Amino acid sequence: MIKAVMPVTLALLATTSQAFAQGPLHVDITDGTASPLLIAIPEVASGVIPGVANGEDAGEALARIVRADMSSTGLYRLVSIDGRYSGSEEVAFAPFARAGAQALVLGRARPSGNDALAYDCVLYDVFGARIETSQRILVSKAQWRRAAHKCADMVFAFTTGDQGHFDTRLLVIGQAGSAPGQGTSLLSMDFDGENRTSLTEERELVAMPRFGPGSRRIIYTSFTGPGPKLVLDDLDSGESRTLDLPKGVPSAPRFSPDGASVIFSLARDGEADIHVIDLSSGAVRQLTSNAGADTSPSYSPDGTSIAFESDRSGEPQVYVMASDGSGQKRISFGAGAHGSPTWSPRGDLIAFTKIENRTLRIGVMKPDGSRERIITEGGRDEDPAWAISGRAIAFQRTAGGEALPAVWITDLTGKLARQVKVGSSVGEPAWSGKRP
Amino acid sequence: MNASERRWQDLHIRSCLCASTLLALSVLLASCQRPVQPLRPPPSFDMQGPTPAPLKVREDEAQSRLLRDHETPATVEDFERYAGTTRVLFARDSAELDAAARAILDRHAQWLNLYPEVRASLQGHADEFGSREHQFALGEKRAAAMKFYLTAQGVAAERLVPTSFGKEHPARTGGDEISQNQNRRGETVLIGLPASARERGE
Incomplete structure (x- = not known):
């Protein structure tokens, strides 16, 4: 190149x-x-x-x-x-x-x-x-x-003064069937929807893709075999590797900012907890052990804190803890439930999915939970993914009456939300860092 | 009492003995005190869902169940015919098994106890009204509840593989409550069978 x-x-x-x-x-x-x-x-x-x-x-x-x-x-x-x-x-x-x-x-x-x-x-x-x-x-x-x-x-x-997010890639789940999950594939494309390539065979159910730092390593949840597994692909070498994890049902993987580890949720006997795996040693550490479902972990850009979602209070809310699992503290107190927290690469905001009155919308708040703002107006907007600039958010929108989703990108005011034109249904976006 | 009924009674007693080791006392008492009613038609439970459609149990099928013998091969079709439905439903954001779900799982357990070599994937699903990650955890919780109940009915835990699809594989896609009701579900899918090609996603 x-x-x-x-x-x-x-x-x-x-x-x-x-x-x-x-x-x-x-x-x-x-x-x-x-x-x-x-x-x-x-x-x-x-x-x-x-x-x-x-x-x-x-x-x-x-x-x-x-x-x-x-x-x-x-x-x-x-x-x-x-x-x-x-x-x-x-x-x-x-x-x-x-x-x-x-x-x-x-x-x-x-x-x-x-x-x-x-x-x-x-x-x-x-x-x-x-x-x-x-x-x-x-x-x-x-x-x-x-x-x-x-x-x-x-x-x-x-x-x-911020990195631009234009020479970047999106990772999305393509939906080939008439309903979600019937024929999914992992697609990679430029942030404006051009130059699409397929990374997995169709009909293999895949979900929750994420980029590592940069744009050449990805991790996602795959449903081939009896239970889901976390698969790490190196897009340069083509090497694909299934993470060796303790017994349970893993999901919601995400790289640490230095790319050395992957944080994820592991569910077992009805309890889901945040775990982290060191990619070189394979050592797995459990970070939360609360009753209830702890999931959707996301590191702060400096790697010292983790935002995650937990229903320990009765309904899903956003929590923040130190990267060793200490100091777990709820930060979302607005009306409704809050999920899928995602820390901005600039560190100043956490994006989330707000669930209220059976609608899902995208919002942002400061890392202490203050100044919550809802920025999208669809009824089923979810899966926020930050641009590396911290100035735009990709998300999945399922339009009213539609079975299949699309990927949209919005600025932080929500006024410039627009669909990424692809020509087929895509969802669950992840947004790469800087390309080499 | 014909031979087939005796066999069911034996099975019933055996499952009670087995279950007693699992401290599932309330479940156990309920099932032991119930008079033996071999091979009732499956509980009628309006699923409103197209896949799988609620199976109508015709008289001749019910009759053929009574006449089944040891030679009936363990197939997905036989399981579905026997169980009436492979699917149980849950309340919103809940993993509790209600009476209807327990009645369906009773039949799953009975069939699985007939074929100890068969394993089952317990697949929890969730509706759209939650974050993707939370619904995934909820699906696992539902699968775990099914596993707990089935083991209490005598199915060995090693034969049951709980898993979750979260909201990745909805049965219905309408945003309305009736559609989403169908997505709060758990499915018992046989694995390790020669004829198990009819797993989800076919």
């Missing part, structure tokens, strides 16, 4: 990328609400590049992807100017300034050798008439869409 490299030859691309969010091009975000940055992303024609963009003008196709990525976050408002923009021209800032744009993103695409695509992505401060940051992105032609996602990641990171 060809990695993105910093510019070495073009004087234009003198790098300033080390400075994160110092200048005026900074998006301030509170509770997911921001005053959007006005940004222009003109389509810079490159001509057709064989093997890229299915025969469309590559530069224009890439710019459209960058636009879609940026506007999906709710943190930017697209500004356009009349007329076409040619990549060979000197940058004239005046028309963009007149149109109100604060930021300008220009991407110039050209072939690099036979198999690669070079995409020079530059972020300008329109009023200062200067380059804020730039990157020369090299990808194989087959992965041409990644060039646009990497460009969007660069702009997002500079203007928010």
Whole structure:
């Protein structure tokens, strides 16, 4: 795989990328609400590049992807100017300034050798008439869409100070039957639904997939054989391994932030408790031993705390404990039940599924349980999965009257919830970290 | 009393003796005090569910049960015919076996006690009104309750494999209460049989 490299030859691309969010091009975000940055992303024609963009003008196709990525976050408002923009021209800032744009993103695409695509992505401060940051992105032609996602990641990171979540993968459960569970497969795809690949045979019932740190190791629950098992796949080597666990029914696996262990719930004789397995030694440690069902564990990004769901109070609620199982404390006290807690990669919020009046919706709260906010409005929204940026959440939505679910992505205000277009039913999303 | 009835009585006594070692005293007393009623038709219990449809026990089938002998092979079909249904239902967010569920499991136990070489997967399922992970734990709790009851009826614990599908494999997909009622279920699925291809998910 060809990695993105910093510019070495073009004087234009003198790098300033080390400075994160110092200048005026900074998006301030509170509770997911921001005053959007006005940004222009003109389509810079490159001509057709064989093997890229299915025969469309590559530069224009890439710019459209960058636009879609940026506007999906709710943190930017697209500004356009009349007329076409040619990549060979000197940058004239005046028309963009007149149109109100604060930021300008220009991407110039050209072939690099036979198999690669070079995409020079530059972020300008329109009023200062200067380059804020730039990157020369090299990808194989087959992965041409990644060039646009990497460009969007660069702009997002500079203007928010957080990692971008565009050059990432989703792991979802595909549903091939007319009802859930009839023909499931594990699918992997870009965060915008493109480049889908199937990782398991259809008809093998699989559930609750999760990425390890990065995007190359995954774990999921498989129902082949007499009881469910936890399967860990290495997507690079193709190696698949079933975790050797104590007797019981395991579920809800999730990697620790360092990837060295997997935390999960193990049910036995009607009691479910949180356990953790060290992946190198295979040692299993039990972290909770309460009566009732303790499940859905999720580490804080620093690995010191674990959020989980327990019905020890009578109905499911979210608890937090130290990573050794000590100091178990209930944090959710809003109306209804709370489940599927998931700790944001930024550490500032825990997403959850709220169960109230037989509806399921997605919400977020602070790790101490305060400032609970419900952000989705479907009747059956569940399985929240954070983007690595901590600025978006993927979830499963089953629309009213539908048997099969779809995967949606929302910003933290809930105003920009949109379906990931796949063309078939998918659910139970997991969202990868940064791709190599 | 014909031969078949005597055989049932023997079985009944044996299961009581067996169960007495398991301290399931209330269950035991209830079942021992009950007059021996061999081979009643299965309890009628409206499942409202399409898979498996409630089995109508016709007169000739009931009759054929009375006439079954040792040579009747242990098949999934025979189990289903005998038990009437492989499925028990639960109340919302509960793993308690009500009278109807216990009556069905009594018949599962009777059949399993006839064929000691057969093993069974006890599969707990849950409705949509809970988080995926919690419903998974709830499914296991339901399967564990079935196992506890069946062992109290004399089925060896090693023959029973409790497992859960949570809400991954609903019987009905409508969001309404009648549909979801069908998803709060436990199923006894025979395993280790040559003819056990009719496990879930076929």
